[in-house]
Amino acid sequence: MDAVHVLGLVMHPRKAVGDSVATILDSVATILDAGRxxxxxxxxxxxxxxxxxGGVEVVDEAAFVREVDGLIALGGDGTMLGAMRLVVERPVPVLGVNHGNLGFLVEVAPGELPAALQRLAEGDFTIERHACLETDAEPRFGFNDVVLARGSCTGAVSVDLWVNDVRYGYYRADAVVVATPTGSTAYNYAAGGPVLSPSSEALVVTPVAPMAGISRAVVLGAGDRVTLAVAEDSAPIAVDVDGTPGGTLERGGRLSVALRRDAAEVVRLSADEHASRSRIKLSLLDLPLRPGQLLDLIPPELRQRAHKIIEREAS
Known part of the structure; x- marks a missing residue:
C-alpha cells in the first residue's frame, strides 16, 4: 500500500461522544497525535x-471521496459499511475501530488504536478485499445484503427469481435476502441461510419465513446476475440496501443484483486472530442468552480481572 497523505475519518452517525469505555473523540485525538x-x-x-x-479539516463529500487515500471508520459494522460504500468507485484501505457492539468487520478496539497506527506506519498489515452487491436501486451498492420485505403488515412478498435471464422459480415469503459472503452472517444467517467463506466469490438468495415456492437458500456464482420480478399477487415491497431504505417495488417491478468484485480494501492487522474472534462472536449468537448473561459463563476470578482491565482503560 502506498503512503497515506489524506486520511479520512468516517464517524458513527449518531454517537457524539462514543461509548462507556473510550470515546470516539479520544480515538480522533489519538489519530491526530500519531500523524502530527x-x-x-x-x-x-x-x-x-x-x-x-481543531486539526481536522472539513471538506464536502465530493472532495472527501476524491482526495482520501485511506479511511478510518470509528463506530461499529454499520459505520464500517458506510465507509466502504463511500469509496466503492475508487477503493482505498479502510481500518475499523470498534465503537459499536459485536462488530464482525471492525478489528481494532479503541485501546489498541495507538499500536495499530504504529503498525500501519510500518506497513505491517494485509489487505482483505471485499465484494459488494451492485443494484439498480438507490443506494446502488451493498456490502452486506439487499432485502425485499413487505411494505405493510399484511400480505406476502411474492417474486419470481431469474438468474442470467433464466427463470428459476418463485418465492412467497415475509422477505427475500440477497447477501454477499460478508453479509451471510447477518440477516441471511438469522433467516437460516448458510455462512459463506469470506474468500468465496458467491452470493446467496434466502427466503425469510417461506410460505410457498423456493423454501431454501440458493447459492450462486460471482458472474451470475439475479433479477427478482414482483408478481401480481405480491404485497407492496420495500427495498433495503445494507439497512438503508432503497425505495419500493410495485407489482410488475423488477430489481437486478450482481456481485462486484474487489469493491473494498479492508485493513487487517491479524487476519487469523480476527477470523477466530468472528467465529466466537458467531457462535455466541446461537446462545439463548442476553449479553449481560454471558458474564455468567466466565469463571469468577477471570471476571474480576476483566472488570479491573475495563476500569483501568476507562480511567
Whole structure:
C-alpha cells in the first residue's frame, strides 16, 4: 500500500461522544497525535464539522471521496459499511475501530488504536478485499445484503427469481435476502441461510419465513446476475440496501443484483486472530442468552480481572 497523505475519518452517525469505555473523540485525538509529525491531512465530511476538534479539516463529500487515500471508520459494522460504500468507485484501505457492539468487520478496539497506527506506519498489515452487491436501486451498492420485505403488515412478498435471464422459480415469503459472503452472517444467517467463506466469490438468495415456492437458500456464482420480478399477487415491497431504505417495488417491478468484485480494501492487522474472534462472536449468537448473561459463563476470578482491565482503560 502506498503512503497515506489524506486520511479520512468516517464517524458513527449518531454517537457524539462514543461509548462507556473510550470515546470516539479520544480515538480522533489519538489519530491526530500519531500523524502530527507526518505530512498527513486528516479530513471529515461537512456533517461531522461540529463533532471534531481543531486539526481536522472539513471538506464536502465530493472532495472527501476524491482526495482520501485511506479511511478510518470509528463506530461499529454499520459505520464500517458506510465507509466502504463511500469509496466503492475508487477503493482505498479502510481500518475499523470498534465503537459499536459485536462488530464482525471492525478489528481494532479503541485501546489498541495507538499500536495499530504504529503498525500501519510500518506497513505491517494485509489487505482483505471485499465484494459488494451492485443494484439498480438507490443506494446502488451493498456490502452486506439487499432485502425485499413487505411494505405493510399484511400480505406476502411474492417474486419470481431469474438468474442470467433464466427463470428459476418463485418465492412467497415475509422477505427475500440477497447477501454477499460478508453479509451471510447477518440477516441471511438469522433467516437460516448458510455462512459463506469470506474468500468465496458467491452470493446467496434466502427466503425469510417461506410460505410457498423456493423454501431454501440458493447459492450462486460471482458472474451470475439475479433479477427478482414482483408478481401480481405480491404485497407492496420495500427495498433495503445494507439497512438503508432503497425505495419500493410495485407489482410488475423488477430489481437486478450482481456481485462486484474487489469493491473494498479492508485493513487487517491479524487476519487469523480476527477470523477466530468472528467465529466466537458467531457462535455466541446461537446462545439463548442476553449479553449481560454471558458474564455468567466466565469463571469468577477471570471476571474480576476483566472488570479491573475495563476500569483501568476507562480511567
Amino acid at each position: 509529525d507526518q505530512p498527513i491531512r486528516v479530513v471529515v465530511r461537512e456533517p461531522d464539522r461540529e463533532r471534531v476538534p
